[in-house]
Amino acid sequence: MSEYALELDGLSKDFGGKPAVRNVSWRARKGDITGFLGPNGAGKTTTLRMALGVITPDSGTARLFGRAPDAAGMDQVGFLPEERGVYRKMKAEDVIVFFARLKGVPAGEARRRAHVLLERFGLADAAKKKVKELSKGMAQKVQIISAIVHEPDFIILDEPFSGLDPVNQQLLEDIIREQAEAGRTVLFSTHVMEHAERLCDRIVLMARGEKVFDGSVEEAIGRVPRQVVLAAPPGEPMAETLAPFGALETLEEREAETVWRLTLKAGADAQAVLRALVEAGVKLTRFEPRRPHLHDAFVALVGEENVGDVTDREPVSEA
Amino acid sequence: MRASYLIARREYLSYIATWGFWLSILAVPVFAAIGGALPGLIQNSQPTRYFAVIDETGRGLDQVVEQGLEAQRREAVRDQLEGMVEVMRGEAAAQEVLAVFDQDPDGVSYLDEAVEAAGLGEAGAALGSERRERVMVDPPARDMAQLRPYLTGERMIETPAGERALFAALILRNAPGAPVAIEYHSTNVTSDSVKNAVRDILRSHFREQAFMERGLSPADLNAVMAISPDVIEIDARPGAEAGAEITRADRAPFIVAIAFAFVLWLAVFSVANMLLTSLVEEKGGKIIELLLSTARFHEILIGKLAGVAGVSVTLFAIWGAVGGGLALLGGAVLAGMNPAIAELLASLFDPGLILAAMFFFTAGYLMYGAIFLAMGSLCDTLQDAQTLMGPVIWTLLLPMFFLVFSFEATDSVLLRAASWFPLWTPFLMMARLPTEPPLWELAGASGLMIVTTVLVVWGAAAVFRQGALRQADADSVRRFFRLKKKGA
Numbered sequence: 001m002s003e004y005a006l007e008l009d010g011l012s013k014d015f016g017g018k019p020a021v022r023n024v025s026w027r028a029r030k031g032d033i034t035g036f037l038g039p040n041g042a043g044k045t046t047t048l049r050m051a052l053g054v055i056t057p058d059s060g061t062a063r064l065f066g067r068a069p070d071a072a073g074m075d076q077v078g079f080l081p082e083e084r085g086v087y088r089k090m091k092a093e094d095v096i097v098f099f100a101r102l103k104g105v106p107a108g109e110a111r112r113r114a115h116v117l118l119e120r121f122g123l124a125d126a127a128k129k130k131v132k133e134l135s136k137g138m139a140q141k142v143q144i145i146s147a148i149v150h151e152p153d154f155i156i157l158d159e160p161f162s163g164l165d166p167v168n169q170q171l172l173e174d175i176i177r178e179q180a181e182a183g184r185t186v187l188f189s190t191h192v193m194e195h196a197e198r199l200c201d202r203i204v205l206m207a208r209g210e211k212v213f214d215g216s217v218e219e220a221i222g223r224v225p226r227q228v229v230l231a232a233p234p235g236e237p238m239a240e241t242l243a244p245f246g247a248l249e250t251l252e253e254r255e256a257e258t259v260w261r262l263t264l265k266a267g268a269d270a271q272a273v274l275r276a277l278v279e280a281g282v283k284l285t286r287f288e289p290r291r292p293h294l295h296d297a298f299v300a301l302v303g304e305e306n307v308g309d310v311t312d313r314e315p316v317s318e319a
Numbered sequence: 320m321r322a323s324y325l326i327a328r329r330e331y332l333s334y335i336a337t338w339g340f341w342l343s344i345l346a347v348p349v350f351a352a353i354g355g356a357l358p359g360l361i362q363n364s365q366p367t368r369y370f371a372v373i374d375e376t377g378r379g380l381d382q383v384v385e386q387g388l389e390a391q392r393r394e395a396v397r398d399q400l401e402g403m404v405e406v407m408r409g410e411a412a413a414q415e416v417l418a419v420f421d422q423d424p425d426g427v428s429y430l431d432e433a434v435e436a437a438g439l440g441e442a443g444a445a446l447g448s449e450r451r452e453r454v455m456v457d458p459p460a461r462d463m464a465q466l467r468p469y470l471t472g473e474r475m476i477e478t479p480a481g482e483r484a485l486f487a488a489l490i491l492r493n494a495p496g497a498p499v500a501i502e503y504h505s506t507n508v509t510s511d512s513v514k515n516a517v518r519d520i521l522r523s524h525f526r527e528q529a530f531m532e533r534g535l536s537p538a539d540l541n542a543v544m545a546i547s548p549d550v551i552e553i554d555a556r557p558g559a560e561a562g563a564e565i566t567r568a569d570r571a572p573f574i575v576a577i578a579f580a581f582v583l584w585l586a587v588f589s590v591a592n593m594l595l596t597s598l599v600e601e602k603g604g605k606i607i608e609l610l611l612s613t614a615r616f617h618e619i620l621i622g623k624l625a626g627v628a629g630v631s632v633t634l635f636a637i638w639g640a641v642g643g644g645l646a647l648l649g650g651a652v653l654a655g656m657n658p659a660i661a662e663l664l665a666s667l668f669d670p671g672l673i674l675a676a677m678f679f680f681t682a683g684y685l686m687y688g689a690i691f692l693a694m695g696s697l698c699d700t701l702q703d704a705q706t707l708m709g710p711v712i713w714t715l716l717l718p719m720f721f722l723v724f725s726f727e728a729t730d731s732v733l734l735r736a737a738s739w740f741p742l743w744t745p746f747l748m749m750a751r752l753p754t755e756p757p758l759w760e761l762a763g764a765s766g767l768m769i770v771t772t773v774l775v776v777w778g779a780a781a782v783f784r785q786g787a788l789r790q791a792d793a794d795s796v797r798r799f800f801r802l803k804k805k806g807a
Contacts, residue, residue: 081611099613
């Protein structure tokens with residue numbers, strides 16, 4: 001029995017001679033929440049399709065639960081694709097039951113689970129409504145329920161937060177955590193680093209069809225130099241005092257003070273910087289060590305020119 | 320299998336559980352009835368043509384025309400009476416009834432007695448009372464200057480139905496080298512019915528006169544005009560009894576086979592369209608991505624084909640049950656009156672034809688269904704689909720032209736050749752079946768069709784796979800053919 005829900009080894013795929021994915025290898029450990037991140041065109045969807053056996057790789061192998069993707073393995077996967085929709089003329093409850101039954105859940109049980117999940121997602125009143133009568137956010141929740149109703153061991157969500165309002169984004173985050181706590185493996189892609197940073201045990205970063213990082217969130221953030229934002233009245237000996245600690249750049253010059261940003265060298269410590277400034281008699285008006293975020297790590301790892309649509313925070317969507 | 324079954328079930332219910340489906344079921348016989356009755360309806364909905372004849376010859380030709388019209392009307396009523404009695408009582412009874420009717424050789428004064436003798440009741444009561452197509456009226460004026468306002472509708476003539484415009488005026492004049500010249504005036508330049516009717520009546524009149532001038536008495540003339548060969552059609556097909564005459568029942572399988580071919584075509588066309596629109600909806604609505612995460616390509620393809628096939632089976636079952644029920648019920652009643660009707664209806668339930676229809680429908684449905692599914696997988700909208708559908712629609716329409724002529728020309732070399740084209744085999748071979756084509760032809764064309772069906776389904780599955788994953792679209796097809804063109 002493999003300890004991984006998904007193992008990818010050297011996956012490559014070309015479309016019309018154009019490489020979409022190149023030699024990608026990584027693993028999703030059972031019970032982990034893994035973030036699969038990258039800008040548009042990075043090769044995420046193609047990698048996921050190969051992982052699920054929807055398309056065949058040109059080279060490399062994908063293993064689901066330790067074996068090649070097959071029907072039995074697929075039944076244990078709940079997949080929410082990025083390009084998604086549901087039958088608009090069907091009732092919300094019927095859509096969920098249909099997809100549950102496709103995954104092998106008996107009809108009666110599927111209906112019972114649909115009721116429970118619709119209640120959990122605040123859609124109990126919409127159960128008998130046709131999908132075309134629901135708002136975009138409600139329809140998206142129906143799609144998410146359809147992906148998890150069969151209680152899969154492995155949940156793959158491609159951009160699950162897009163289209164949801166902040167309240168429902170929070171609800172989905174809670175659901176993802178609950179699923180992981182129940183021992184399920186969760187893999188999700190997002191272009192909003194905030195969600196990944198809060199949720200993921202580990203992340204896999206893709207850019208230009210290649211894997212550029214694979215590790216924990218802390219490890220990713222650890223790749224980014226830490227920074228300190230400082231302010232002091234003009235004429236203070238800032239440059240001389242801070243030169244040993246890293247690179248200093250002026251952010252803003254005002255009449256009463258100047259604002260600087262110090263990017264710390266490897267091994268430098270913000271406390272040592274503060275101590276040096278106090279000892280030098282600098283009259284500090286601001287001292288603000290900045291904790292880097294996953295977005296900074298992402299920019300550092302894939303390069304500013306490849307960031308694309310990846311953002312720090314999700315723009316607020318209408319439900 | 321589970322996924323295919325569930326997809327088929329969903330597909331099936333999505334059509335069956337709609338009002339549109341049941342309305343369309345109802346619509347087909349309604350439209351078929353309208354289509355069948357359309358020529359009659361158009362004919363009957365034409366306004367009565369009132370026309371005047373001005374005879375400048377002084378030979379009483381206007382009266383000849385009037386009598387000729389009456390005679391034509393009498394013939395029409397006689398034909399209707401004969402047809403009606405023949406269907407309901409048989410040929411012998413029809414001859415007895417006509418003998419009653421013919422007691423008045425120039426008019427319809429014995430119609431009531433004939434209807435009573437036939438026991439037609441209400442159905443016969445309407446005979447002879449229907450609206451007349453053409454009515455000759457007295458000319459409201461004798462010269463064209465005065466007649467013109469009547470023809471243009473500026474002035475009206477009095478008729479039993481009220482004031483009406485004059486449809487046509489015919490001036491009959493003496494002419495050198497011809498018995499008479501007909502000058503026809505009308506504002507309607509397309510309808511020839513009045514002109515032709517008057518010309519035919521006068522032509523018959525002058526021919527009769529010519530015969531009589533050459534010494535034939537009216538009785539002789541009638542006897543001469545009645546001379547006609549007695550045609551006996553003997554069935555010379557292998558297996559037919561020696562000297563057995565060809566009856567309507569013998570012709571029925573040909574009609575039924577062509578009707579089956581039309582129904583097959585109609586069913587294939589409508590259900591294949593269902594597949595196309597359903598897949599375009601799923602593709603455009605991004606549902607296909609979600610389906611692909613739960614089922615494999617072949618499961619989706621099989622499920623969709625099976626679901627819509629279920630819809631067509633339901634269609635056939637309902638039409639078959641209703642049509643068969645009506646045929647049995649009506650047949651039982653009519654067979655009591657005329658046994659030939661029972662023979663005719665029995666050919667509708669020929670198990671051989673029904674089995675062949677099922678076989679050809681399956682192949683036709685799979686070929687066209689798979690093609691339409693493949694096209695649907697390439698399109699996000701119906702507009703995209705329409706651009707790809709053109710060649711397929713034409714391929715599907717062409718056998719219709721062959722079917723129209725197939726009854727009269729079942730042995731046409733062109734029809735035989737066309738029935739070998741695998742995409743047309745289901746319809747054309749179906750229509751040819753009662754002609755008992757050679758076994759090698761039937762087996763060869765069917766084998767070719769089966770091989771083509773397998774290839775088409777295989778190719779469609781490959782296209783479907785590319786289309787569903789958005790690795791190909793309608794533009795890919797255009798690019799493909801553009802490249803082919805350049806390559807050529």
